[in-house]
Structure formats: C-alpha cells, structure tokens
Amino acid sequence: MAQVLFSRNLRLNVALTFWKKRSISELVAYLVRIEDLGVVVDCLPVLTNSLQEEKQYISLGCCVDLLPLVKSLLKSKFEEYIIVGLNWLQAVIKRWWSELSSKTEIINDGNIQILKQQLSGLWEQENHLTLVPGYTGNIAKDVDAYLLQLH
Numbered sequence: 001m002a003q004v005l006f007s008r009n010l011r012l013n014v015a016l017t018f019w020k021k022r023s024i025s026e027l028v029a030y031l032v033r034i035e036d037l038g039v040v041v042d043c044l045p046v047l048t049n050s051l052q053e054e055k056q057y058i059s060l061g062c063c064v065d066l067l068p069l070v071k072s073l074l075k076s077k078f079e080e081y082i083i084v085g086l087n088w089l090q091a092v093i094k095r096w097w098s099e100l101s102s103k104t105e106i107i108n109d110g111n112i113q114i115l116k117q118q119l120s121g122l123w124e125q126e127n128h129l130t131l132v133p134g135y136t137g138n139i140a141k142d143v144d145a146y147l148l149q150l151h
Contacts, residue, residue: 008036008038014030024059027043029065031043035069037076037081040073045084048084063115070088071085071126079136086139090139100112100115119150123147
C-alpha cells in the first residue's frame with residue numbers, strides 16, 4: 001500500500017510541476033503516457049476549471065489528446081471517475097461550442113473536425129449515462145443535448 005501511495009504522490013508531483021510551469025501540453029502528454037486514471041482523475045478537474053474560466057492554457061489539441069483517457073473514465077465502475085469525465089466533456093463542448101456548432105464547410109482548425117468526430121463516436125457508446133439517476137445523469141443529459149445539436 002505504501003508503494004502505491006508513494007508512486008501516486010510522485011506522479012502527482014510531476015503533474016504539478018508541469019502545471020506550475022504552464023506546460024499544459026507536456027502535462028497532457030505525461031497523463032497520456034502514464035495512463036494512470038487515478039492521476040488523471042486528480043488532474044482533470046483543474047483542467048476543467050481552466051476551460052470553464054476560458055483561460056488560454058489549454059489548447060484544442062490537448063483536449064483532443066485527452067479524449068481517450070476521458071473515454072476510459074466514462075467506462076469506469078467508479079461514479080467519481082465518470083463525473084470527472086462528464087464535467088470535462090461538458091467544459092470542452094461549452095468552451096469550443098461556437099466552433100463545433102459552426103455550419104461552415106471549411107473549418108481552418110483540423111482539431112475541431114477531429115474533436116467533433118471523436119465526441120460523436122464517444123457519445124454513441126456512452127449515451128446510456130443519461131439514464132443514470134442524479135447528478136451524473138443530469139450532466140450526461142446536458143452533454144447529450146449539446147451533442148444532439150451537432151447532428
């Protein structure tokens with residue numbers, strides 16, 4: 001148990017170092033590389049808050065890179081992991097809603113197209129979360145309402 005906690009603390013300290021340096025792309029690359037959902041669950045709420053505050057720290061590309069990890073969170077048996085994933089999805093969708101919902105055929109940023117496709121594919125598999133009662137289901141319904149508008 002001590003080894004697990006030591007390892008988790010070490011990984012969180014590395015993530016904190018990236019955050020303090022405002023090296024968000026390095027933080028995201030680190031999270032993707034270590035594939036430790038516990039660390040992702042600890043770090044993602046901070047990234048979610050930055051998205052909600054519309055700070056320029058987190059690029060669209062970083063959000064695209066995080067999608068596979070968020071997909072894993074949404075498949076988790078732990079409700080807290082699911083909630084963290086849904087909150088992040090909601091923040092990403094709201095942050096880039098004007099670009100995502102744009103009907104223009106030509107989108108300059110290829111990441112918008114990738115994000116749109118991955119969100120649709122992800123939600124086709126995870127839309128059952130709207131049936132979960134309580135807070136989790138409410139967030140899932142909000143995400144679902146946004147994504148339905150994209151079709």
